[in-house]
Amino acid sequence: MARDDTVGPATGGSLRERMDEAHIQPGGWLLASDVEGPLFLGDFIAEALSACLKPSGGVVEAVPSYGQILYGEGYAAFSADTDALRRPEGARCGRTSPEGGYTLAQEGTDTIFALPLLLAAGADYSYLERLALRSPETPGAAEMARRLDEMGWQRVGITTAPQQPYRLVAERCGWLAAGRLLGSPFPLMEAEALLRRLGRWDVEIDGVRAYLRDAYALIDRHSEVWLDGSTWRRHFSEAGRKLLRQRFRRFYREELGISYSHGERAGRSASTALGRVIEACGMVGDRAKAALALGLARRGGGLDRLVTMGDGANDALMLRRACWSIGVNGPAAARAAAIGLVTDDMRHVLVLLQLIEQGGNDVEDVIGRAQAELRGAALVHRGGDGVSAKIAEKHQLMKRRLRGEFVTY
Template sequence: METGDIGGLAAGSLGTMADAARIRPGGWLLASDVEGPLFLGDFIAEALSACLAPAAGGIDAAPSYGQILYAEGYAAFSADTEASRRPEGAGRRETRPEGGYTLAQEGTDTIFALPLLLAAGADYACLERLALGSRETPGAAEMARRLDQMGWQRAGITTAPQQPYRAVAERCGWLSPGRLLGSPFPLREAEALLRRLGRWDVEIAWVRAYLRDAYELIDRESEVWMDGSTRRRHFSDAGRKRLRQRFRRLYREELGISYTHGERAARPASTALGRIVEACAMVGDRAKAALAMTLARRAGGPDRLVTMGDGANDAAMLRRARWSIGVNGPDAARAARIGLITDDMRHALVLLRLIGEQAGGIDAVVGLAREELGGAALVHLGGEGLTPELAERHRQMKRRLRGEFVTY
């Protein structure tokens, strides 16, 4: 396969993405994760849940087939990349933070959904319909409008597919689509390329065989019961182990996908679909941080940047910024300067206003925000000293707002 065949499927450079955001010089900039602080849910998990199920005889239960496939694929990938992880900034593997946030994921696991959705017949229209069903995080729209009045600029940075969320941004009206920066997800282009190369039938057949095996395994290794009006599914530990093995067989052996940059440089994928997956430069941990810092330099400078996120894949972006808010997520709170537990993003506006008014250092801002918010939200100092009690309160709020099957 010629390099040019797949070159057009990768995301543009970070500089090109930053140029498209058209950030103006001067003032404060909020660079925020999209899923969690701005919109609820987990787009890839929701897309797999909507599109993946047996053609006949499937059992509709929670978690769904697609949610299990995504969660167990993520777990298998995480286990396989354990040895290559390193803490952000430290450079020494033995100093991994308690929360486990590292630079290993890099968004790579998100693109693993591409072959599954191709095999299921999903298209851009399907993904856009799912994205347009995303609910705004309570208070996010009002937070955005108030920041506009305060002269702040805003950018959304996400590992999730860029284009469907740009449709959401255009609909909601309070986030410029051009300032929503995310990962490529080339469904149509990938199918066209596979067909042009004569590889569609054989390679998609491998993915469909994996899905059939996975569905059978989930049905065989699950217990299903009614919990009120909800049908629940418990997938056994033995089933999880076998599904992860089957995941590895598809991605590592059949598609020949490598997990690290060094491995890919030495051994490109042996299949067209594998090379497509490898070619998609995902907006992962480091890319999020780099984009935030690049946008900040084009605005008021790094000292006038605030980053915000709720997951482990936001940790690098949160750690690099002088001002950062980890909202409704223990890994994010450990990485950020300030932690916030809230069911209304207007409470984050209090912190942003105090930061913009230069009300003092981190301690002063946290203290003033606590006084102003009272019991409406919980504000605390971030960092690796996060107590188990605070970590659990973050997890509970995240589950309450985003659902119980969010991967990150």
């Protein structure tokens, strides 16, 4: 089958098309922020996998769940396999534009690997939308947004998560324009329609279910489960993790026929329809996030009026490429950003943004003035590779407190 059979609007437009949708106006400051963490809490794809993926029959519901383990170990295998494929990060302040396109080798784009698993589990768009609409606002995010509007700032949310459910969340909350929430495609029902049209539904979904049965058996065989008060806990052994990562690789790389390399994919098609759908999706990973933030800044007030904000590893490149950046409640983000912030209230971000707007041209000066104004209400510190293990732990603890223990990124 030709590649064009799986490529369509549902697999995501170009970065330029996404930027056009945001309707950024010339002039002024721009805040480009990750969505899950700084703006909304939770991870609805992880929540869907945790709820939907489990063996049939009598199952002990334990923490971490089967779905959480599958998500976490799949991410670990993907990260190990793609580390050598990722391009150098380049210079801070956007002096070097992100190179090339955006591919499955980007940090964070393994989100699309949940698609065949959720299809096999019977999940649909309405289910994902219900989960997304349940996502609470991060404390203080709505007030931060309103104050930024008063200050004349433009705001855009950039996420690896599926775009459409979060656009519904934006419409519901009212303080972030839906067109300014830029995310990844997740063509769940389009993939099902394609498989059925090609007569491939039964054979390919049976293959997914076989992978899940193997994965559940590995988790059961290499786990200990015990009752901790009122909660069942599961310990998954290192030997089991190694075997599950090997099974992940065999399923995605060999059975679905997926490649992470753009150059390799250009000369051939994946061996399955599901593989072709996954490869065709223009996922918003770390390089795409950086490209979107810089491109939108050029359409607005320029790179010197861009502030980026994020809490995860897939935000790191976007944070490094901006002159002003805030890593909030995440150790990887803090080490990538100019400024680190540990807080349970996004209104504290306003203090930093106001100081930057008022003419702060020295990071240390902005940090010092913010520390004096916040008076211990939040931890503000210098970002970069020199972030200590103690401060990194404070970031991780706050992230777990706000977003839950098993957030992948």
